[in-house]
Amino acid sequence: MLQSFIIVLREGFESFLLVAVIFSYLRRSGQKNLAAAVYLAIAVAVAISGGLGYLLFQMQTGNGDAVEKYFGAGVAGFLGNESLREAVLGSIAIVMVASLVVYMWRTGPQLKQKMEERLSEVSGQRTGWMAFAGIFLFTALTISREGMETALMLLQVHTPRMVWGALIGLAAAGSMAWAWGRFGHLINVRRFFQVTGIFLLLFMAQVAIYTFHEFAEAGVLPNSEALHAATEKLSPEGLYGQWFSVVMVVVCAVWLLGAWLVDRIRFQPTQNSALTAGLK
Numbered sequence: 001m002l003q004s005f006i007i008v009l010r011e012g013f014e015s016f017l018l019v020a021v022i023f024s025y026l027r028r029s030g031q032k033n034l035a036a037a038v039y040l041a042i043a044v045a046v047a048i049s050g051g052l053g054y055l056l057f058q059m060q061t062g063n064g065d066a067v068e069k070y071f072g073a074g075v076a077g078f079l080g081n082e083s084l085r086e087a088v089l090g091s092i093a094i095v096m097v098a099s100l101v102v103y104m105w106r107t108g109p110q111l112k113q114k115m116e117e118r119l120s121e122v123s124g125q126r127t128g129w130m131a132f133a134g135i136f137l138f139t140a141l142t143i144s145r146e147g148m149e150t151a152l153m154l155l156q157v158h159t160p161r162m163v164w165g166a167l168i169g170l171a172a173a174g175s176m177a178w179a180w181g182r183f184g185h186l187i188n189v190r191r192f193f194q195v196t197g198i199f200l201l202l203f204m205a206q207v208a209i210y211t212f213h214e215f216a217e218a219g220v221l222p223n224s225e226a227l228h229a230a231t232e233k234l235s236p237e238g239l240y241g242q243w244f245s246v247v248m249v250v251v252c253a254v255w256l257l258g259a260w261l262v263d264r265i266r267f268q269p270t271q272n273s274a275l276t277a278g279l280k
Helices: 002-028 032-061 064-071 073-078 082-124 128-154 162-186 189-218 224-230 241-279
Strands: none
Touching: 002 032, 002 082, 002 128, 002 162, 002 189, 002 241, 032 128, 082 128, 082 189, 189 224, 189 241
16 A cells, blocks of 8 residues: 555656646746647546556456457467566566656756756747647657556555555645645655655565566576575565565655755755854
């Protein structure tokens, strides 16, 4: 439940912020008439993400008829092995999510500027339906990426309370977006994305262990039986794997406390200088 809560909280809040940047650009550039393209793109992106999530769920649960219908008999046969199926989906999630988290860390501070530059390219020199199509495609691709990332990560959450965690996370993301809009100066968005990024990378480490375990169970690795037995205790249901969620929370909490202390120490001289200047 904790994993699905953090996943949806981060991805939902990120999506809200991306949409806010797009609307802000349209308002400042005098192109409010293109807001309809954004709303339409959001609806299409949600449908695409939901459809992908459904297909991936069918693949994960081994619904052979559905997989064969959408992907063909060859893929259905390849994914008939449950362990191999889980391992393949886990590998895809690890590569995609880890790369996107690192990308956000590197480009996060310039994200708004880069988005506005791209928005200017797709709409600034165009009029009518071409500008509408440019904003629509940009928004649809941006939000679809977040939705696909969320779907892949949620498939790696093996708990019956996953849905409840996702729903609470979505509500929390909406609340944070509202609070950011009203009291933005009180929310350190950079720290939020940093600490949730650490959580997701740790979660991907857990998924990597589980994926390796499933590859061993599928018998595709050398000495698969020995490797499967060695990683059994590290699986989500294993003796040590059950405590991994607690470890993730502790690591994130310690990092957040350390970052808070660093910020306090860094800004203390500035505050003292300002106070001294005011007394003079």
